[in-house]
Amino acid sequence: MARYTGPVCRLCRREAEKLFLKGQRCFTEKCAIERRNYPPGQHGLTRGRRRRQSDYGLRLREKQKVKRIYGLTERQFRNLFDRALQMPGVTGENLIVALESRLDSVVYRLGFASSRKAARQLVRHRHVLVGGRTVDIPSYLVRAGEEIRLKETSRQMPLVRESLEMPRELSDWLALDKETMTGRMLRRPTRADVPLAVQEQLIVELYSR
Numbered sequence: 001m002a003r004y005t006g007p008v009c010r011l012c013r014r015e016a017e018k019l020f021l022k023g024q025r026c027f028t029e030k031c032a033i034e035r036r037n038y039p040p041g042q043h044g045l046t047r048g049r050r051r052r053q054s055d056y057g058l059r060l061r062e063k064q065k066v067k068r069i070y071g072l073t074e075r076q077f078r079n080l081f082d083r084a085l086q087m088p089g090v091t092g093e094n095l096i097v098a099l100e101s102r103l104d105s106v107v108y109r110l111g112f113a114s115s116r117k118a119a120r121q122l123v124r125h126r127h128v129l130v131g132g133r134t135v136d137i138p139s140y141l142v143r144a145g146e147e148i149r150l151k152e153t154s155r156q157m158p159l160v161r162e163s164l165e166m167p168r169e170l171s172d173w174l175a176l177d178k179e180t181m182t183g184r185m186l187r188r189p190t191r192a193d194v195p196l197a198v199q200e201q202l203i204v205e206l207y208s209r
Helices: 011-013 023-027 044-050 055-070 074-085 091-103 105-110 116-123 158-165 200-207
Strands: 128-130 145-150 176-177 182-185
Touching: 055 074, 055 091, 055 200, 074 091, 074 200, 091 105, 091 200, 105 116, 105 128, 105 145, 105 176, 105 182, 116 158
Parallel strands: none
Antiparallel strands: 128 145, 145 182, 176 182
16 A cells, blocks of 8 residues: 555544644644544544444554554555564564654654654655764664764754754653754663553554454
């Protein structure tokens, strides 16, 4: 399946919660959840009130929610899940940690971009250096100790400056120097470090059927 390119506010309404896909807009009264907190579509209002979900539907919605938050296709998500399955430890936690360790997600967490979609664009357009070399692969898994910084020619971009000015709490597994626009992954994140209100075990159960 190709990457979704439609209006992302519909995705938040479909999942009935904020997925923070549009950066600053998600914190204003223009947010779709604030204005129309029911599923999109002609019958969204009545469907949102009356529809009951099966156990499979609950698991599917949890998977779709996480996939949409991180902006992945089904194949990308399934490949990452298979990788988490082979790692030691709890599969669901391994999956969330791997998602957070993606380069586009780390760039977003450092505050260089207002959303993961914008962070992915920064990486794709070769604005990001990892360990001193250009990396243009958003799915690159950042390792503990690696340095992430923006190129000097990219540091004055208005979108980057505006994003860094947004009030945002930096995770304690990351370090950031705003003057040089340089960040570092101090350690590998744990599930407790990721402020994500999802039940990853439901995703494991879905793929285990």
